[in-house]
Amino acid sequence: MRNTTRQTRENRTITVDFQNEATYFHLLGDGKAFLECVLAFVLALSLQLKHKATCCGGGCLTRHSHYVRVRLGGVTIWRLQCTTCRAVFTVLPHFILRYRQMPPEVARNALLATHGGLSLELCAVICHISPMALYRLVCAFGQQSLVAVLTRCGLPLPIYILADEKHSHCLREKVYLPTIVQGRVLWHLGYTAEASATAFTKSYQGYQRAAIDQEPSYRVKGVLTDGFDSTTKSMRTLFPGARLGTCLRHALLKLPKKLAAIPSPLRKALRTQLHTLWYRARQRKGLRVFALGQRLRHFVDHVTATAGPANGARVRRWFQAKKAGWYAVLEDPQMPATSTPLDQAHNTIERKLFAMKGFHHPGGSQAAFLTGLAHLYNLIPYQRRAKNAGLCGVEVEGGRVPTSDWMLNLQILTSGGYQCAPAPPHH
């Protein structure tokens, strides 16, 4: 498995947009102009170069060395070195993908088709590449963590999150994708073979570690789940101080299953009443929690009167078990109330998992592949007629992307040599 070996030397590749190939080849012959062009590009990005920890940065770079990439038809690639900390940056021009022979224009179309839900095989056919090459391309982008890329876009680490697992299949085995979403952005998309609290904790811990790496004081204030036991347990283990809420919409979907042997119109009417109850409870701000307890009791009385004592008792037991999670949602106005954005992310990823089938094997790079897909989810703009048309998830959530070209953004943000610039001072 390729993901288990730890990199000893930090990867400091930077992708630089030279506008066109001719400019790049011209600049190769003029060291000073080359350096100025790279520095101007980096300056315009609002990203910083990843110097060694001891280095205060500064703009001092010298052209360090260069080597010839034989695999890419002999394109010369330069390395630049910081004169202070001696960190070496490999400068990749925008028309070359790291470690790949595939031109970015071919990759762009294939990735867009993959993101749109076309199978790897069909994407490969329309772009004249092998399905394995496309799979490896997605995996290559997935080597950079979601947290690293999203913070490079200036997004703050999420304080309130949605967490849930997508159930899927690897060949004939059941597998699970532990997921963390905030608004339109995927912060974690993991992979486990078990649905145990231990397995989920291990996966979500990957997110937690990456987040604490970025910001040692990182704390989660609130988590919304669908109430699945393993999810709740793993969240309680990892984020002990966080408020744990249960999705209100999920409760509406569950209610009909708690009502046995009653006519369908009555079941529908009761569901509508619970919907109204949630709506009113959320309107009542300060009084919300008090009001909810009372309203839930009234609702149980109503179920007992209209659907019989057996149904009434079942709904009462269910409310008892779940109400703490609902209170948690209503107690804090900043808590998300429904997990709808997470369901949407799962639906989008679902189509691509189907694409993964041919490449599923226990020793595969599932984690990297899924992370690569998640980068596409976060960075590819919504189509013209959609809500938020032309913006990508990162922008909808208030982040900024380096350029107006999503493919170039993907290349820049997943190259290891950039880091986010320090946030401007508050107030």
Ligand SMILES: [Zn+2]
């Ligand atoms: Zn330095």
